[in-house]
Amino acid sequence: MSGFAHALPSPVVVVGAGCIGLSTGVELLRRGYPVLLLAHQLPGDALSPDFASTAAGAHHLSFADASDWRQRYFDIKTFERLYRGDLHLRLLEELPDFRIHDATRVPEGIDHVVSFSSMTIEPARYLPHLVRTFASLGGIMQRVPRLASLADARKYAKAPLAIVNCTGLGACDLAEVQDKTVHPVRGQVLALRAPWIKTGWTRQVGSLSGGEGGERTYVIPRASGEVIIGGTREVDDWETQPRDATTQDIIRRALEICPSLARPPGSTEPVDLESLITGKVVGFRPTRDAGIRLEAEKVALDGKDEIVVHNYGHGGYGWQSMWGCAEEAARIVGEEVRKAGKGQPGVLIRAKL
Ligand SMILES: Cc1cc2nc3c(=O)[nH]c(=O)nc-3n(C[C@H](O)[C@H](O)[C@H](O)COP(=O)(O)OP(=O)(O)OC[C@H]3O[C@@H](n4cnc5c(N)ncnc54)[C@H](O)[C@@H]3O)c2cc1C
Numbered sequence: 001m002s003g004f005a006h007a008l009p010s011p012v013v014v015v016g017a018g019c020i021g022l023s024t025g026v027e028l029l030r031r032g033y034p035v036l037l038l039a040h041q042l043p044g045d046a047l048s049p050d051f052a053s054t055a056a057g058a059h060h061l062s063f064a065d066a067s068d069w070r071q072r073y074f075d076i077k078t079f080e081r082l083y084r085g086d087l088h089l090r091l092l093e094e095l096p097d098f099r100i101h102d103a104t105r106v107p108e109g110i111d112h113v114v115s116f117s118s119m120t121i122e123p124a125r126y127l128p129h130l131v132r133t134f135a136s137l138g139g140i141m142q143r144v145p146r147l148a149s150l151a152d153a154r155k156y157a158k159a160p161l162a163i164v165n166c167t168g169l170g171a172c173d174l175a176e177v178q179d180k181t182v183h184p185v186r187g188q189v190l191a192l193r194a195p196w197i198k199t200g201w202t203r204q205v206g207s208l209s210g211g212e213g214g215e216r217t218y219v220i221p222r223a224s225g226e227v228i229i230g231g232t233r234e235v236d237d238w239e240t241q242p243r244d245a246t247t248q249d250i251i252r253r254a255l256e257i258c259p260s261l262a263r264p265p266g267s268t269e270p271v272d273l274e275s276l277i278t279g280k281v282v283g284f285r286p287t288r289d290a291g292i293r294l295e296a297e298k299v300a301l302d303g304k305d306e307i308v309v310h311n312y313g314h315g316g317y318g319w320q321s322m323w324g325c326a327e328e329a330a331r332i333v334g335e336e337v338r339k340a341g342k343g344q345p346g347v348l349i350r351a352k353l
Pocket of ligand 1: 015016017018019020021039040041050051052053054055056057058059060061145146147148168169170171174186187188189231282283284285286312313314315316317318319320321
């Protein structure tokens with residue numbers, strides 16, 4: 001897909017091809033902007049901890065605080081766009097089939113049990129779908145060496161309408177950004193072949209609302225028959241390899257909340273979960289202390305002021321908030337382009353998401 005940059009005279013340049021960059025690119029295209037997307041890692045590459053979108057679970061389980069209207073909005077918008085069905089959503093109480101279970105009948109040591117219907121996104125399928133949608137709307141995607149600065153993006157588009165920064169963890173060392181409040185929160189998960197598991201389970205120790213703290217154990221079944229079990233939250237831990245002790249701990253916790261993982265249909269004895277493992281995955285959640293950065297900034301690139309719109313810092317909730325964030329990023333681009341008198345987008349194109 002390289003070598004076509006000249007085909008777009010004044011594109012919006014999106015840097016980053018994770019779920020945030022791709023959804024933002026698609027949203028801009030739908031609003032009629034030409035888009036050139038640049039990234040040094042693209043969907044389809046081998047899994048890499050610093051390409052968080054490929055490593056995620058990724059289920060929709062919002063932990064936006066009741067008073068955090070901005071994050072709630074992003075999460076709700078994403079749910080409404082992806083969930084098959086007609087609904088008006090408030091989190092979590094208004095998720096489909098929400099039910100509070102009788103507190104007198106829950107297992108010892110558990111304070112509350114709720115159940116609801118939500119959804120799981122399979123990154124290995126949904127990222128290629130985003131790439132196809134992006135290309136079908138006329139977007140151009142180009143692999144580039146890791147950019148040292150946003151100014152480097154101008155090598156690929158001399159007069160960009162705007163630059164959208166969707167670099168995730170990369171925002172900590174891009175020259176004009178250098179956001180030192182961005183850091184990795186390491187997560188280790190295991191992929192199992194366990195198609196008999198059809199229900200997801202999550203155990204949260206500590207508060208769920210308002211953050212990602214506490215200990216969380218989850219079992220996330222996927223349509224493919226794969227089941228993701230996890231997880232861990234290791235702040236500022238850059239270890240790229242899975243740790244054996246962590247693997248054992250994840251297996252122990254997952255079996256506590258979902259014993260049927262070890263009970264394939266027809267088995268008389270529980271199976272060893274190790275024998276079901278198809279992958280051990282490590283990923284770095286691109287976490288920003290103050291939450292997502294979604295705003296415009298005028299940045300002098302090689303002496304010329306450019307419109308830069310930031311959309312990074314999605315921590316452990318990028319998949320579940322991506323469409324809300326993409327809409328907001330595209331709206332900000334439109335506002336800034338209009339203010340700068342840089343022209344109007346073309347026709348509105350609709351695509352199936
Ligand atoms: C183990 C784990 C479990 C998770 N579970 C969930 C979940 O259940 N639900 C949920 O919603 N979220 C979950 N997440 C979080 C989610 O995966 C992230 O929030 C999301 O993927 C962030 O996407 P992104 O596009 O911002 O970053 P990334 O996917 O990391 O993409 C960054 C892109 O920017 C490019 N890039 C960076 N720097 C540069 C540069 N200098 N030059 C050129 N290109 C650059 C990279 O090549 C890449 O294309 C999980 C994450 C992990 C690790």
